[in-house]
Amino acid sequence: MDIKDKLAYYSAYRKKPKNSKSDNVYSSLQALRDYFDGEFSEPSTSYLKISRKFSLFKEQNDSTIAIPFLSANKHKAAFNLKDCIFFDLETNGLAGGAGTFAFLLGFGYVEDGDLIVNQYFLPDYGREYSLYTQLLNMLNQYHTLISYNGKSYDFPLFKTRLILNHLPGEFNSLQHVDLLHIARRIWKRSLPACDLNSIETYVLQKERSEDIPGYLIPQAYMNFLQTGVIHDIIKIIEHNYHDIVSLAQLLLLFNRIEKEPNLLKDNQALFSLAQLAYKQNHQAYLNRFITEYEKHRDPNKTEQMLVWQSLLHKKRSEWVEAISLWENLIRSRKFGLFALEELAKYEEHVVKNYERALQLTTRAIHNVQTLNELHSTVFQDDALSRFLHRRRRLQGKLS
């Protein structure tokens, strides 16, 4: 058999895609250009460029962005909004790897209170080179890249495309702020998922009508390649445009939350920030959250924050403050044992009052045993063995 017959046999074993006629893609491309009032690249029509404007500011003008706290100190220094470039890619597949191709590249920057969104649409494979050389020049004018999940998806993909076109893939002077990471820090407890769509609905209160869901995008592009039908491509270009607008809005929102966290109406979110403050040793922030919680929100949650605060005091050896917090926590159902343990540690190791330490330990053991009797199913075995160990050691020191 020759190879043709073999191939026929081979193909009989797999699903045949629907056959469709590929007609004149160029005319569809013209239609697309006219629809968006875009322009073709010169001299060869290797891509379509669409430029749009979105009015970002109404009155105030936040030209400086400072988000050291929300970025968990990854971006300590403030940066200028003028130097930011927002970006988002649409691809022919979601798998990642060298075969994934970005056919729509959206970039946004701010100029006089407007967000300028430039989108580059590649009407076929193999036409990246001239676009990417231009984009490299363009990117050099900015120093902060803003994306949503771009650190693990869009940016590596962008670099891969550069490498595949034998262009340099290193960006040493560009800092990259991935807004997804910040959104997760704030809303991980509030939302089942922190994808841009959820954040838009929940935080920015935007609803997109006629949006194309992300998972349909690859297929839509392939349909375009085969049929030239631009209906879905229009939706994708809109989708990408709105993504970039949301990026800019989110960045500005984060800038405000950094300054005034109590803007957050969502208790879970505020609680998450309190935890962030604790992790970053940020006492002043933590105090603000405690006050806010005690006054306006959920006083039950305050206990956890007091624990964090006591631990921050402990770290700094601010014993008076720490002890008073622990003494208040002894009666807490949830943190009573924690408080007794911390106090016992303090007595044993800091002031070396073994008698006091032993008293506290014995009290704790008593509490654990009572708890265990009350809820025989529960957890305290670990704590119990720790306390028993401590008691033995203290008894040794005392005898």
Add this chain to the structure above:
Amino acid sequence: MNLEQLIDYLANDSEFQKRLTKWLVFDARTARHKPFPDDLNPNLMSILKQKGIEELFTHQYDAYNAIRQGKHVVVVTPTASGKTLSYNLPVFEDMLLNRETRALYLFPTKALSQDQVNETQDLAARLDKDIKTFTFDGDTPVNIRRTIRSAGHIVVTNPDMLHQGILPHHTLWIKLFENLRYVVIDEIHAYRGVFGSHLSNVVRRLKRICRFYGSDPQFICSSATIANPQELVENILEENVTLIDNNGAPSGKKHFLFYNPPIVNAELGLRRGVVNETRQIMRKLIPTGAQVIIFARSRQRVELLVTYLRTLAQQLKMDPDKIQGYRGGYLPKQRRIIEKGLKNSQIQVVVSTNALELGIDIGQLDVSLMAGYPGSIASAWQQSGRAGRRRSTSLTILVASSSPLDQYIIEHPSYFFERNPETAHIDNNNLPILMSHLKCASFELPFKEEEIFTQDITGQLLDFLAEERVLRKTDGKYFWMQDIYPADEVSLRNAAPENVVIIDTHANKQVIGEVDLFSAPEMVHTEAIYFHQSIQYFVDQLDWDERKAYVHKVNVDHYTDAITKTDLKVLDVLQEGSETDDPFQKFFGEVAVSRVTTGYKKIKLHTHENIGMGRVYLPEMEIQTNALWWEFPDQLRSDPYFTESIIGEGLRGIAHALQNLTPLYIMCDVSDIAVVPMVRAPFSQKPTIYVYDKYQGGIGLSKKLFNIDKHVLDAARNHIETCPCGQGCPSCTGPAMEGGLFGKSSAVKILKTLKLQD
């Protein structure tokens, strides 16, 4: 008792002696050395001296020179012959000069690579040089992957990871690919058949990526002793390769004992079981204090033997913990403890699967005992090589099972002192495999119109993929255009992408095995009795769509025999190879084999009475593959002895023997080929036996058999004729009752008419 005394003791044990078919003694070999090469880096030289190495073995020296001359090489050496130094030396030599040099080391199994990492790290530490070795596999934590990609000088991985994790993400590995100078492929004989055909295509992809980044690495391979290492490697790499096989490593005196358990049922040709027999032998060995490694053919057998031997240890009043198992599925930490225990003699007996056959460092033991022939002579040598500290005497005992191949080997030990006849083959142009990798390659980099992936047909295949809308052809290039990650859809190790999984419903839904889709209808149809590790299972249900067979253990007095209709159609004769005076004709070509299982017979064990039937409803399976077939002479029919049914019995007997002996010549599993006898072939009407590759598109097995068919047919004749049974047994022509009463004599008669010997 030392080993020499043990050997004396065994030699004088008449009961033991009775079971031996052969006692081979291989004399000690002295080392053959060459001085360090002149251009060897003085630092390397001094750390070698530090390690007590004053000279190189001849093969190390030759490998070093050939590699330094820029040649691709394959180094063929037995176990424990300093093979790793053969490739580490030139690689390190280069890395000491060029800081950016990178090397990729490929090992067929994960366990092996750990040792390699330790060894190169040790070299780097002694040299006090920043040459980093990292393992990159499925277990590598995500947070260090980035470091490995950019800073690993030597990246140790396996072909599966290269295929799925590295090549499709090559842009993350620029540093590696831009500077890749060496690719080491260890144990390359392990890549044969399907696995090797895949590997060869992975190598094509690797070379393509290297060209993109401007590198052109040298391949350094190592292989166990097989008949055609150079041919195998040249086929895999598609390069000219220099063979280095002048092994200069010393070896001690080796005793190699062939042990055949006694017959318990002459009619069925059944011998005492390997596990029990091994226990009997160990009863003699354990008290001597000799350190023993036992190789068992399955995980279950490992566990069974460990249990038996621990009981035995207790009876002998010794610590049962001195007996340990070792197999896949043990945690790495556990394995390290066992390896250490073996090295410092805390452990006396280790029972292992072939996991320990390859280069894992456990030091050298006194005795290697194979509980069953490991399936190939190359493996048997590797397992035997586990015994015998350099320059000291060692003992190997091969305990045969009742299977035909085991019986053949035990009756023909000459294969162990003559040239190993086993050849390894691949077919890197097997269409399904080739297409899978062509897709992966297209994903990795767009193909240019004139580019060659495989000779002659690359363009046609790419156009085909473009028509199928897998690729898009534009501006003279083919671009990937599907929303899938093609490497995920290809497993390098599985013959068929789809296997039927066998699930024991009474044992926590444990998976006990797999059957390829093509064989599933006859092996695990609903209501079949399926034998696994000699245990009977009843198939409650074969869920065809889900590819699952649900079974539970039973103990019944019958087995089932599927009624399967095989239809074999010759599509194309590619080669006719008979010589003029041959009384038979042989052909090689393409065939379509379709099989449908329509029912089954229930057959009573021992008496072989037919005690019932059942129907099953399963789809017809078809594969297109390569086959070899022999048409036997018409004169057969003129002999009054040969009635139609006696010819049938004879052909079935020959088929049974061929099926089982073929792996001795062509390295493969018994289940990789199928042998189909037909009393009257559809077109020629002649008695015919077909042998085909049980894999879509063929994998090179029957093609090779075509070239050596007379040897194999004659070996079958010899084996059947010399088998001690009366009228055929499972070791030769198949169980007598099943094969009929004339199977054995008819088979011999037919084969004799072929005038196989010149």
